[in-house]
Amino acid sequence: MGVINTKHWFVDDMWRKKIKEDVQRHLxxxxxxxxxxxxxxxxLAEKNVWAFVAKKFTELQKEWDGPDVPIFIFPADATNRSLQREFGGKSGVxxxxxxxxxxxxxVSNEHIYALLIHEYNHVCRLHADPKDERDYTLLDRIVMEGLAEHAVYERLGSEYVATWTTYYTEEQLKQWMKKWIIPNLSTRPDDARYRSLLYGSAFYPRMLGYAVGYAVVKQALEKKTMIELLSMKAEEIFFT
Structure with missing residues (x-):
């Protein structure tokens, strides 16, 4: 599969005919x-982004022995403030x-590579722990986000990890983990608390779940490698 040639899919909104409506809403x-x-x-085509992503995907797939999946490159929403602030003007699913x-x-090639690393790490995790998206608990999600961003750190260093990895001290995260995260680990996506705890809200600190996930995986990597963690249960990683 690899990278799909989507360069001309936005002429006359051709992409709408190729992507199902329920998937469009998710995107x-x-x-x-x-x-x-x-x-x-x-x-993006003038920057030869498709060829760059294809090359890096081949490297990651070989290193992680990951699945061969289609990769679709689409334009990001330049008006999305959260996207600009938390994710540097790029995103993925x-x-x-x-x-x-x-x-x-x-967006530079290095940051594009960082995004690819993060998202393809998710794909590998989803293959190792397959279940319906509705069954992915808060525990599953924060561990998955921590794994993906540490994969970025391992390859590109601190300069290219997300800004939310530096928002809080270890002591703050320990306190909030005990107070808010651990009591809600089994929360599912259909519960309003799920997004609030994951992304933050008026009540919870910004990007709380992501930041906790990064701290949890950091501790787990002291004992295991990324390859080992990708196939471990979320509970084992969280309570390592």
């Missing part, structure tokens, strides 16, 4: 641009059988 929620972005795609990257022309 919008994760940072994909909603309107015709032909110029953005043209600039991973399914067990496909991967989407949302990009803007100003």
């Amino acid at each position: 919008f929620a994760h940072g994909m641009a909603r309107h015709n972005q032909h110029d953005t795609m043209k600039q 991973a399914f067990r059988d496909q991967l989407f990257l949302f990009l803007l022309p100003h």
Whole structure:
């Protein structure tokens, strides 16, 4: 499979005919641009982004012995403030059988690679722990996010990890983990607390679940390798 040639999919909104409506809604929620972005795609093509992603995907797939899935490159939503602030103007969404990257022309190749590492790590985790998305608990998700961002750190260093990895001290995270995260580990996506704890809200610190996940996986990596952790149960990783 590998990288799909989506360079011309935004001419006359061709992409809408190729992606199911329920999937479209999911993509919008994760940072994909909603309107015709032909110029953005043209600039990404001029940067030869498709060839770059294909090369890096081959390397990651070989290193992690991961699945061969189609990768779709689409434009990111430049008006999304959260996307700009928390994720540097890029985003993505991973399914067990496909991967989407949302990009803007100003994003450097190194940051594109960081995004690919993060999202493909999700794909590998989803293959190792297959279940319906509705059954992924808060525990599953924060561990998955921690694994993915540590994979970025291992390859590219601290300069390219997400800003939310530095928001809080270890002591703060320990306190909040005990107070908010551990009592809600079994929370599922259909519970309002799930998103609030994962991303933060008026009540919870910003990107709380992500930050806790990064701290948890950091501790687990003192005893295990990334390859080992990818196939371990979330409970084992969290309570290592």
